[in-house]
Amino acid sequence: MLLLVGTLCNAVLIAFSHECGIAPAIYKDFDFLDVSNGPSGRILNGQRVAENALPFVASLGFKIGPKTDLGCTASIIAPQYVLTAAHCFFQTKLSLKMFLKVTSIHYGSKYFRKSKSVRIVEIFHTSDSTPESYEDILVVKLAEPIEFDYKTVAPVCLSFGAKPDTFGNVLVAGFGNHSFTEQKFGKPDEYLVEVLPVKKGRYCK
Numbered sequence: 001m002l003l004l005v006g007t008l009c010n011a012v013l014i015a016f017s018h019e020c021g022i023a024p025a026i027y028k029d030f031d032f033l034d035v036s037n038g039p040s041g042r043i044l045n046g047q048r049v050a051e052n053a054l055p056f057v058a059s060l061g062f063k064i065g066p067k068t069d070l071g072c073t074a075s076i077i078a079p080q081y082v083l084t085a086a087h088c089f090f091q092t093k094l095s096l097k098m099f100l101k102v103t104s105i106h107y108g109s110k111y112f113r114k115s116k117s118v119r120i121v122e123i124f125h126t127s128d129s130t131p132e133s134y135e136d137i138l139v140v141k142l143a144e145p146i147e148f149d150y151k152t153v154a155p156v157c158l159s160f161g162a163k164p165d166t167f168g169n170v171l172v173a174g175f176g177n178h179s180f181t182e183q184k185f186g187k188p189d190e191y192l193v194e195v196l197p198v199k200k201g202r203y204c205k
Contacts, residue, residue, distance in 0.1 A: 020157040046192025056156035058107040079145035119143040
């Protein structure tokens with residue numbers, strides 16, 4: 001699952017050290033993002049970035065047996081709340097009680113295996129939150145607040161009424177499945193980024 005992290009390609013870096021959405025490391029790597037072959041519909045040709053390039057990117061981990069496997073990509077929106085996709089809950093087919101028991105939020109590193117983790121205690125979604133709708137949104141409450149250092153961990157900005165220009169570019173980040181050949185997919189351990197265009201609604205139907 002690819003989660004739009006809300007960083008516009010033409011965004012201006014705000015000159016405050018403790019602001020949401022600040023990701024200085026990504027600007028160092030931004031010139032090397034390969035968009036010469038044109039944008040794709042998902043992160044097919046994603047670029048690797050520096051550690052903590054996007055300090056607000058997190059992930060869901062599912063404890064299956066003795067180990068924890070990577071689930072969906074997420075965004076930190078507040079010390080005790082994380083945003084992800086509703087289908088990350090619904091498609092597990094787990095009861096709420098079991099989902100809360102086996103799921104954790106991982107943060108603080110672009111590498112899943114190096115990240116810190118915290119349990120989740122509650123989830124929030126609307127009755128319209130389905131994979132088929134445009135409300136595929138899930139808010140997760142954490143068992144304890146995440147401490148922001150604004151270098152390795154920080155919140156993403158939530159903008160009211162923000163609407164990227166159609167055909168403008170945005171930067172997306174996600175774990176997803178990493179394709180090493182046309183036939184095989186490997187389990188990811190780090191998120192990748194890519195530049196994608198903003199399309200009109202009818203394009204997605």
